Amino acid sequence: MTTGAQSLIRSLEAAGVEVVFGIPGGAILPAYDPIIESPIRHILMRHEQGAGHAAEGYAQVTGKAGVCMATSGPGATNLVTPLADAMMDSIPLVAITGQVPRPAIGNDAFQEADIAGITMPVTKHSYKVMDPADIPAVIAEAFHIATTGRPGPVLVDIPKDVLQEETTFQWPTTINLPGYRATPMPNAHQIRAAAEMIRTARRPVIYAGGGILKSRAAAELLRFAEATGAPVVTTLMARGAFPDLHPQCLGMPGMHGNYAAITAMQRSDLLIALGARFDDRVTGKLAAFAPDAKVIHADIDPAEIGKNRDADVPIVGDAKAVVGALADAVRHKIAVHGPVDLTAWWSEVDGFKRDHPLRYEQAEDGPLKPQFVIDRFDAALDGDGIVVTGVGQHQMWASQYVRRRHPNTFVSSGGLGTMGFAVPAALGAKVGAPGMRVVAIDGDGCFQMTAQELATAAIEKIPMTIAILNNEHLGMVRQWQTLFYDERYSETHLPPVPDYVKLAEAYGCIGLRAEAPEDVEPVIDKAFGIDDRPCVIDFRVDPDEMCFPIVPAGSSNDDVLLGAGGA
Amino acid sequence: MSTHILSVLVENKPGVLARVAGLFFRRGYNINSLSVGPTQDAAISHMTIALSVESHPLEQIVKQLDKLVNVLDIEDLEYHEAIAAEMDAINARLQRLAELRPVSDASHAESA
Numbered sequence: 001m002t003t004g005a006q007s008l009i010r011s012l013e014a015a016g017v018e019v020v021f022g023i024p025g026g027a028i029l030p031a032y033d034p035i036i037e038s039p040i041r042h043i044l045m046r047h048e049q050g051a052g053h054a055a056e057g058y059a060q061v062t063g064k065a066g067v068c069m070a071t072s073g074p075g076a077t078n079l080v081t082p083l084a085d086a087m088m089d090s091i092p093l094v095a096i097t098g099q100v101p102r103p104a105i106g107n108d109a110f111q112e113a114d115i116a117g118i119t120m121p122v123t124k125h126s127y128k129v130m131d132p133a134d135i136p137a138v139i140a141e142a143f144h145i146a147t148t149g150r151p152g153p154v155l156v157d158i159p160k161d162v163l164q165e166e167t168t169f170q171w172p173t174t175i176n177l178p179g180y181r182a183t184p185m186p187n188a189h190q191i192r193a194a195a196e197m198i199r200t201a202r203r204p205v206i207y208a209g210g211g212i213l214k215s216r217a218a219a220e221l222l223r224f225a226e227a228t229g230a231p232v233v234t235t236l237m238a239r240g241a242f243p244d245l246h247p248q249c250l251g252m253p254g255m256h257g258n259y260a261a262i263t264a265m266q267r268s269d270l271l272i273a274l275g276a277r278f279d280d281r282v283t284g285k286l287a288a289f290a291p292d293a294k295v296i297h298a299d300i301d302p303a304e305i306g307k308n309r310d311a312d313v314p315i316v317g318d319a320k321a322v323v324g325a326l327a328d329a330v331r332h333k334i335a336v337h338g339p340v341d342l343t344a345w346w347s348e349v350d351g352f353k354r355d356h357p358l359r360y361e362q363a364e365d366g367p368l369k370p371q372f373v374i375d376r377f378d379a380a381l382d383g384d385g386i387v388v389t390g391v392g393q394h395q396m397w398a399s400q401y402v403r404r405r406h407p408n409t410f411v412s413s414g415g416l417g418t419m420g421f422a423v424p425a426a427l428g429a430k431v432g433a434p435g436m437r438v439v440a441i442d443g444d445g446c447f448q449m450t451a452q453e454l455a456t457a458a459i460e461k462i463p464m465t466i467a468i469l470n471n472e473h474l475g476m477v478r479q480w481q482t483l484f485y486d487e488r489y490s491e492t493h494l495p496p497v498p499d500y501v502k503l504a505e506a507y508g509c510i511g512l513r514a515e516a517p518e519d520v521e522p523v524i525d526k527a528f529g530i531d532d533r534p535c536v537i538d539f540r541v542d543p544d545e546m547c548f549p550i551v552p553a554g555s556s557n558d559d560v561l562l563g564a565g566g567a
Numbered sequence: 568m569s570t571h572i573l574s575v576l577v578e579n580k581p582g583v584l585a586r587v588a589g590l591f592f593r594r595g596y597n598i599n600s601l602s603v604g605p606t607q608d609a610a611i612s613h614m615t616i617a618l619s620v621e622s623h624p625l626e627q628i629v630k631q632l633d634k635l636v637n638v639l640d641i642e643d644l645e646y647h648e649a650i651a652a653e654m655d656a657i658n659a660r661l662q663r664l665a666e667l668r669p670v671s672d673a674s675h676a677e678s679a
Contacts, residue, residue, distance in 0.1 A: 120586060121593045125636045128581065145636060179578060179639045303630035306623075 004132035005030035005163040008096070009038050011139035014171045017067050019043060019058065019431055021051040025071025026111060028098030030163035043431065043460055046452040048075050050424035052082020053450065056091050057428030060411045061386060061436075063216060065092040065146045066428065072098045073111030076157070077118065081418060084122035086153040088415025089237060090214055092146040093153035094139075101161035102130060116157050124152030130159070132167035140172050149183055150301040151214055183300060186317035186325055194272075194296045194313045195329035199337060201270035201294075203345045204230040207253070207282075210237030210414070211275015211300060215319040218242070218407035221274065224327035227334070228272075229342050231349050233261040235276055236395075237414045240404035245383070250349070254282040255551050256396035259356035259560055262549070264349050265290050266557050272326075273297045275319040278308035279415070288556035298322040356549070356562055358400050362517055367542035369517075370394060370469045374401040376520045377439060377467065380528060385437035386411065386429050390422035390446030393475040393547045398441040409436075420449030426464050427457050437528065438464040444494055445474045451503065457534040458508035465527045466536045471543040472496055479546045483561075504536035513538045568619050570599070575614040575632065576606070576640040583637045587614065590635065596620065596628050600657075611639065 002010070008031050012020070019041045024032040035042050045051040048070040055066030070076050076097040086093040100109040116126045125145050127138045135158070142154040198204060206228070212221050218241050225232050225248055232242045233253040242249050250261040265271065271293045276282070283289040286308060297304075297311035298319065305314040315322055334340065360371040374397050381387070383405030389395040389412045404410050411429055413421035426440035447468050457464065469475075478492040504511030510530055514523040514537060527535040548563030577583045584603060591598050599617040606613050620628065629641055 116582065117585065120582075120589050126582075177636060180636050181633070301634070303627065303634060307627060 001166045002169050003030065003034075003163065004135055004158070004165050004167055006034045007132060007135045007167055007169040008139065008158065008163065009034040009040065010169050011136045011171065012040060012067065013038060014136070015139055015143045016064070020067045020069050021045055021054040021058070021428065022069030023048055023051060023071070023075060025075045025098065027072035027100055027160045028069060028075070028096075028163075029071075030160060031069070031096070031098065031158075043456065045424070045456050047450065048078030049081050049420070050427075050450050050453040050456065052079045052093070052095065053085070053418070053421050053424035054428030054431070054453070055093055055095075056082060056086055056089075056421075057388060057411055057425030058432040059086075059091050059093060059428075060425070061408055061429045062432040063408065064432075065094050065143055067094050067096070069096045070098070071111065072100055072115070072160075073113045075111075076115035077113050079115075080119060080122065081416075083119050083153045083155065085413055085416040085418045085421065087122045087124065089413065090151050090210060091153070092151040094142050094146050095153060095155045097155065097157045098163070099128070099157045099159040102159045103161075105159065116155060119155050122153070123155045124150075126155040126157065128157045129162055132162050132165045135162075135167070136170055137172045137176075141175055141177060144175050144177070145180065149181070183318045184316055186298070186315050186322045188325075190313055190315045191322070191325045191329050194298075194315060194326060195333050197270060197294060197296060197313060198228055198230075198272065198326075198330055199333045199340055201340075202342070203268045203348075204228065204270040204272060204342070205264050205268040205293075206230050206232040207265065207271050207273045207276050208232055208234045208238045208241050209274060209276025210235065211319045212238050212241040212323070213407055214275065215300070216407070217275075217320040217323050220320055220323040220327060222246075224323045224330065227327050227330045229340065230272070231264050231346075233257070233265060235279075235282055235414075236399055236412055238276070239399055239402075239410035239412070240407045243383075243405055244403035245405070250353070252399050254279075255284070255553070256400070256547055256549065258353075258358060258400070259549050259562065260349060260352035262551065262557050262560055263352045265293075267348070268293045271295050273299075273311075274323055275299060277304045283308065284551045284555055284557040288558065290557075298326075360545075364517065368515060368520070368540060370471070370539070370541040370545055371397050371401055372517060373467065373469060373514075373520055373539045373541065374398055374441060376524055377441070378402050380521075380524050381437070381439065385409065385439060386426075386433060388412070388422050388426040388429055388438065388440045390440075390442045391417045391419045392443045392446060393471075393479065393545075394441050394443040394446075394469040396476075396547045397469075402441075419443075419446040422446060423450045423457075423466060424453045426466065427453055427462055430462050430464050440464060440466045442466060442468050443475060444468055444470040444472065444500075447500075448494075454504065454507035454509050454534060454536070461532055462534065463531050464534050465524075466534060468500055468536065468538050469541050470496075470500065470538050471541050471545070473543050475543070476547070478543070482546065483550070484552065500536055500538040504534075509533055510535040511538070512536070513540070515540045568621060571618050571620060571625055572644040573614075573616040573618065573629070573632070574642040574644050575616060575638060577612050577614060578637040578639060579605070579610050579612045580637055583612065584614075586635050586637060587616075587632070590631055591628075594627070594631060596624065
């Protein structure tokens with residue numbers, strides 16, 4: 001006989017789980033006992049939110065489901081933010097929570113929270129396991145749902161007495177989910193219609209979204225893009241899905257995108273949206289977005305098609321299958337009808353690039369510019385390694401200035417915009433890809449929200465570089481106050497507490513600081529030489545630097561603010 | 568705006584009603600009426616959901632509903648005469664109840 005807890009751990013092993021990020025507590029305690037004998041590595045985090053984001057970082061770089069575990073009540077509610085983050089960014093995540101014993105459920109017992117109810121809107125699916133015999137089937141289903149179709153988070157809530165009860169373990173051979181639709185193959189007629197539309201377009205733009213990375217379709221995207229010759233924009237969730245140094249790459253579109261990416265979309269006569277969802281951060285004012293463009297919209301989730309923008313050619317399917325089929329269909333069209341001439345369009349797009357490139361000025365003796373710091377990291381990384389960010393100005397600068405060569409090497413919190421994402425997500429990314437250098441680019445506001453995970457990284461000997469672009473402010477909020485609130489700075493100043501070098505040292509990490517431009521390269525070199533523990537670098541950057549371009553919220557993408565001297 | 572009636576087959580599992588109701592609330596859709604009942608198959612329940620919507624959100628509602636793992640099948644019933652008559656009858660009964668209630672409330676107040 002086995003206990004429910006043993007059945008749970010054996011189920012996780014059978015599901016191929018290598019690592020679990022979690023924190024034990026009363027209700028989940030039985031599950032922690034068999035972990036001692038299990039080959040699964042458990043990483044003891046310092047906060048459940050950190051466990052959830054670490055599992056997300058792991059999932060983003062490996063493509064496998066990330067797993068986090070927490071106890072009932074506050075342990076479980078601390079997972080709400082990572083679950084919501086994973087839901088928004090379609091990250092495969094399985095969260096296992098302990099629950100109070102069955103007889104106590106509904107009685108407001110100690111550490112009771114209806115976590116399945118609380119997380120219903122932010123999970124792809126959830127389970128309350130009331131019979132230990134169900135554990136293997138539920139775990140198998142949870143991993144299937146989390147990782148197939150449009151990936152997402154699945155919560156499995158298990159009462160303590162279900163974990164303690166005797167049961168039998170049998171890993172299911174089939175999965176019975178009659179209401180769960182398998183991924184459809186793209187409709188061949190729609191693929192042909194799309195290819196014809198692409199052939200006849202004069203100003204096409206490929207709008208690549210996170211779905212490309214989720215379905216591991218970067219190679220297909222490259223093949224398709226080169227077949228069409230069209231410009232490619234990669235959203236924040238798709239950074240690295242197309243090589244930044246490729247001549248067809250225009251970089252990130254949207255609110256803080258490159259002018260060329262924003263404007264090419266605005267002027268285009270055909271948007272080819274691949275695994276993207278016409279998010280407001282990309283479209284700006286929806287009614288004014290790409291007014292002359294027809295739309296081919298391919299997505300695995302039929303509910304995304306037509307949600308924000310009507311599609312002329314909707315294609316439901318997995319990006320890998322869709323983009324591969326589109327590449328073949330376009331090649332076939334070209335073979336029959338001859339090549340498509342986009343020379344006029346490219347001379348226009350090259351003009352956008354030439355007129356308004358990304359720019360900043362680093363004076364030799366002036367204050368340290370955050371873009372310069374990121375630029376130097378970019379030079380040191382040379383397209384390799386993994387870059388993880390928090391949320392805010394530093395995130396947008398990272399997306400603008402860090403050039404990516406490989407897919408799944410840029411990890412960020414997009415849809416939910418979760419400050420505090422970087423440190424735990426970088427930790428998880430390093431666990432998922434131990435052979436790769438991991439750099440977290442963070443802000444001082446973000447860093448303080450989850451800095452406790454430095455302890456986890458130090459104890460677990462997880463080396464990574466954490467670059468704090470410390471402008472002593474909630475920088476993006478301050479920027480909005482500068483631009484839209486008459487420079488009335490309400491509650492955005494973060495005085496220089498703590499001392500991040502001392503804090504890093506207190507956690508058993510290396511702490512470094514750079515205050516002048518000439519300090520930057522030596523400090524990065526030093527940090528990259530450390531391979532046995534995390535290294536935190538406090539970059540004291542100019543608090544007045546603003547992130548441009550910006551399309552103000554609710555404005556048309558025709559109204560790009562380029563910043564001082566950017567015209 | 569037009570009235571639509573969705574006939575939805577769902578797995579008879581705990582929380583299904585909460586998932587459906589939560590979806591409507593979260594995405595800002597309004598339900599006019601909702602009823603849930605058993606089918607001949609004990610594993611499957613049947614929901615009838617009446618909505619007043621434009622055609623565009625209706626398509627979104629159906630697609631989002633379809634994504635719920637426990638939802639098996641959705642049919643958008645046209646606003647048939649027969650159903651309309653039945654709904655009218657229910658509404659008439661409700662109206663009578665509403666007319667009766669102030670009287671009964673008043674009598675409670677007096678007896679208390």
